[in-house]
Amino acid sequence: KAQGGAVFWGDETGLRSDDVRGRGYAPPGRTPEVRVNHKRANLGLISAVTNKGELRWMVLDGAIKAPDLLRFLARLVRDAGQKVFLILDRLPVHRSAKVRDWLVGREAEIEVF
Numbered sequence: 001k002a003q004g005g006a007v008f009w010g011d012e013t014g015l016r017s018d019d020v021r022g023r024g025y026a027p028p029g030r031t032p033e034v035r036v037n038h039k040r041a042n043l044g045l046i047s048a049v050t051n052k053g054e055l056r057w058m059v060l061d062g063a064i065k066a067p068d069l070l071r072f073l074a075r076l077v078r079d080a081g082q083k084v085f086l087i088l089d090r091l092p093v094h095r096s097a098k099v100r101d102w103l104v105g106r107e108a109e110i111e112v113f
Contacts, residue, residue, distance in 0.1 A: 005083030008048040008056070008076065012064050012091065017041040046072045048086060064091075066098040073102070077109045084110040 017040055024032030044060040046069065056079065058072045077084055088094045094112070103112060 003083055005085050006050050006054070006080055007085045008050055008080075008087070010046070010048040010086050010088045012044065012046045014063060015041075015043045015045065044068070048072075048076060064093055066093055066096045069093055069099055070102050073099075073110065073112075077106070083108065086110060086112045088112060 024034055026032040042062050044062060044064040045057060046060070046064060047055065047057040049055045056072075056076055058068075058075070060068050073086075076086070093099065099112075103110065
């Protein structure tokens, strides 16, 4: 607050369209059959929310990698209009060398915890 910044809580998730198999139904004596579509969709979602409920998010095609996180961080800094204090979990991509290198010299714009 003293630095005039916004505190963001960040997280990510992955979404897949795989079929979760459970029990099926078939008449007695017959084996249940389920039709399967072998095309899978895999999406990643990065989001950050402030204590005031302001939300920033990005949907990605596939798993979240360092370049994706860097794009998200750059947009977060640009759109916030003030210093960003971002609290993240310890996902390996958050601690990657690319992300650490990107943060060097940007302490006036963003701090990641």
